[in-house]
Amino acid sequence: MAGIQDVLAVLEAAGFEQLPKPLTVVGTEFDFEAAARGTNTSHDLVLIATDLVPSRRLQRLVAGLARSLDLASSRRPVSLVLLGGIAAAERIELERYARILPIASASPDITEIEEAIAVLLPLRLPNADLVHGSDPANEVMAVLGLSKDTSEHITLVNAAADGPDAVREMLRRYANAGAGWSDQVEDEDDE
Structure with missing residues (x-):
């Protein structure tokens, strides 16, 4: 048959x-x-x-x-x-x-x-060479309307790959640098 x-x-x-x-x-x-x-x-x-x-x-x-x-x-x-x-x-x-x-x-x-x-049957996955994706960080930057020339923004978006704690830490450093604060903890005994 x-x-x-x-x-x-x-x-x-x-x-x-x-x-x-x-x-x-x-x-x-x-x-x-x-x-x-x-x-x-x-x-x-x-x-x-x-x-x-x-x-x-x-x-x-x-x-x-x-x-x-x-x-x-x-x-x-x-x-x-x-x-x-x-x-x-x-x-x-x-x-x-x-x-x-x-x-x-x-x-x-x-x-x-x-x-x-x-x-x-085995799964048929698309050929990686045929998938035309761009760098996810660049896509996020484009959606946010950020310039690729802004190193702080690029650093912040790249930190997202490491999770929310990495983003918080990067934001803290960025805010501290903008305010002129140092990450160094001063020893009170030195005063």
Whole structure:
């Protein structure tokens, strides 16, 4: 079936490995339509089924697999990708044993598959070279309408990166310098 092959293709592109049929765990065979396992950062066991499998049979297969994985002391999380519709009551029963990732269409396009199984796929972060941000301190200065030539303002804005205490200290020094006060504490015994 094309939908199952498309799901497998998306999973394999994300580093999953297709498992042979039937899936065998602790000597017991489970006849899912397809299965894959994570190989790198993902440890998920992903089962793929269509709405052509009778719901009672699918429930028995998933429950039996969960028991076998428990016997094998497996820590792999199990996800079930369901192509086609599923009734709410059937979904609740299946959720006792696996994370359910439904895809409404029996023959979805790649975008639908990627959206449905997004929790299994690695995050796609924007390329740092393509992000055109400027220096945050310069942005703050621009919003405040301050000139880049004002060294006191630049020092104060840069102190914000170290937190509120650093800003308070910088303001105290700035005010003291403006008032002509020194940071030195005079010894009263010297008078």
